[in-house]
Amino acid sequence: MTVLSTYAVGTERYFGLGPVPQPGVELLLHPLGTDELADLLPESGGDPDALTAGRKRIELTPEDRRMARPLPPLFPEHVGDALVSGFMMTHNVKVDAATPDQPTWFFKGLGDRLKLSGEPLAVPGDAVAVCEEAEIVLVYVGDATTGRPRYAGHTFGNDLTDIGRFKQHNGHLSYAKLCDAAISPSLHLGPPPTAVTGRTTIERDGSLAWEGSFTTGTDALHYDLDAITETLFSYTSLHHPGRVHYVYIGADRSSFHGGHTMTHGDRITLDFQSHAVQLTNSVTWTGR
Structure with missing residues (x-):
């Protein structure tokens, strides 16, 4: 590819x-x-x-x-021409009786929320419990004439999330997602992969604090990816010529589910081993 x-x-x-x-x-x-x-x-x-x-x-x-x-892949000249968003609870391991027909969509911010490997990831100063989320990121570009987003390729990223805030009140998902997101600079020109495997390591003060494996890819999704993205981009409020959309499509279990409590300065490495992509970022608690 x-x-x-x-x-x-x-x-x-x-x-x-x-x-x-x-x-x-x-x-x-x-x-x-x-x-x-x-x-x-x-x-x-x-x-x-x-x-x-x-x-x-x-x-x-x-x-x-x-x-x-x-x-970041296809990054526009102006950060306001890039929109970062995603779907939650998309994976089979997270499905339950309350799973809706269309997954919840969330907004993370504009292009300045995207950070590359080596750059710190900021979370709000009052974040409750933060976790990494190793994900495929779909990249779309608004058609020059109609503005409707067209798929351009995919990459990989870390959808950093204040999962603690969401657990306290699931109506606060929109606030829980207002953290920075890591992204690989490499755009893969082809359909999203069916299977992605990798490993997460988290270091604290130079020592290993937590590690675990992750699995993602379209085979791991509860939803048909084409169907949910078609529904999302049917909304004309998302149509704008040239606008670049970075859509995170959900994650496997994280360090939070493994019992790790992240703190300021923790260093996260997501190694997407099946696709030779690695992202390393430290986490920084900031003001809102």
Whole structure:
């Protein structure tokens, strides 16, 4: 599967195509100039030759890679043109008699809520009990004419959640989700995976505090993914040309379910081992 990654080098933006970039190897990048990848993808059909045609490639050695700052997939020029949201209670392990036909959808914020690996994840200062959520993230772009979101690809992320607030009052889900979210910079150009496996580790003061495995993917969902996203994006209030949507589609059990109580400074690593993606972020309690 082709993977597309975007970088800022100085004031210019570049993109790379190939496998998920790994540390210690060179980067082969193509300049974007004034173009937006969100516009180029539908025009090219995701064909690598069409995407790179007429663009002079640059090569960054492992040492030079420090100049390249990764960006969230298809990240727009203005953070207000990116909307971060998701579905909750989507996985089979969380289904019960009260499970609705359409899962609850929530809003996390605009593009500035997305953080890359190595950046801290902020939660409100009065958060009750915080947990990580290893998830697939679907990326959609509003059609240039109709504004209706169109699927562009998927990536992986950490939907940090104040699960304690939700447990105290399930009507407060909207507040529980107002935490930062981690995201991988690599966009996978293909359908969402049926199976994803990985491992979570949480460190405190340099020592292991908790670890466990996770499973996700469309096979783990109680819902038909096409059906629930079709319902979501049937609402015209979400239609806007060029707007980029990052939709987190739910998680397996977390460290909270394993008995871990997260505190300020805990360091979370989500290793999506089946897809060679790793995210590491510390958690920071802040003001609202």
